[in-house]
Amino acid sequence: xxxxxxxxxxxxxxxxxxxxxxxxxxxxxxxxxxxxxxxxxxxxxxxxxxxxxxxxxxxxxxxxxxxxxxxxxxxxxxxxxxxxxxxxxxxxxxxxxxxxxxxxxxxxxxxxxxxxxxxxxxxxxxxxxxxxxxxxxxxxxxxxxxxxxxxxxxxxxxxxxxxxxxxxxxxxxxxxxxxxxxxxx
Numbered sequence: 001x002x003x004x005x006x007x008x009x010x011x012x013x014x015x016x017x018x019x020x021x022x023x024x025x026x027x028x029x030x031x032x033x034x035x036x037x038x039x040x041x042x043x044x045x046x047x048x049x050x051x052x053x054x055x056x057x058x059x060x061x062x063x064x065x066x067x068x069x070x071x072x073x074x075x076x077x078x079x080x081x082x083x084x085x086x087x088x089x090x091x092x093x094x095x096x097x098x099x100x101x102x103x104x105x106x107x108x109x110x111x112x113x114x115x116x117x118x119x120x121x122x123x124x125x126x127x128x129x130x131x132x133x134x135x136x137x138x139x140x141x142x143x144x145x146x147x148x149x150x151x152x153x154x155x156x157x158x159x160x161x162x163x164x165x166x167x168x169x170x171x172x173x174x175x176x177x178x179x180x181x182x183x184x185x
Contacts, residue, residue: 032074117162
């Protein structure tokens with residue numbers, strides 16, 4: 001079958017002007033090239049190092065905002081395309097949220113875990129991110145500022161963070177919280 005590509009931001013979330021992030025593309029093959037597209041235009045090419053390619057964005061500007069995707073080429077032939085990753089560059093105007101996890105950072109498989117993202121703002125919603133995922137895991141609202149994971153398994157382990165926003169005439173964003181590593185035994 002055709003190879004599959006995953007694409008994600010490291011660290012995840014909206015980037016501030018002048019900030020930096022890395023677009024990671026992973027494929028099960030370890031030769032060939034990755035071509036990164038932005039808004040449908042060929043943007044950069046990278047040789048595979050092992051099964052991944054990393055495209056860095058540093059000193060981000062509004063021009064870095066866009067829809068990115070990775071194409072995997074071998075011998076000039078496109079063998080696979082990733083999903084589309086939306087990258088946003090926005091000023092941070094809200095206070096930085098705090099991410100907490102109950103019962104704690106280390107849990108046994110099958111446990112019940114609650115992530116809570118707390119921000120000093122009356123009407124902000126927050127996204128919960130797991131590094132390596134293309135999209136936010138969940139949207140947390142003021143009415144429900146927590147995310148439940150029941151029966152956690154090894155696939156839930158990883159680096160979590162959250163980022164909050166308000167919807168007014170335009171979106172206003174917070175910085176990304178400090179990360180929390182969830183260990184599943």
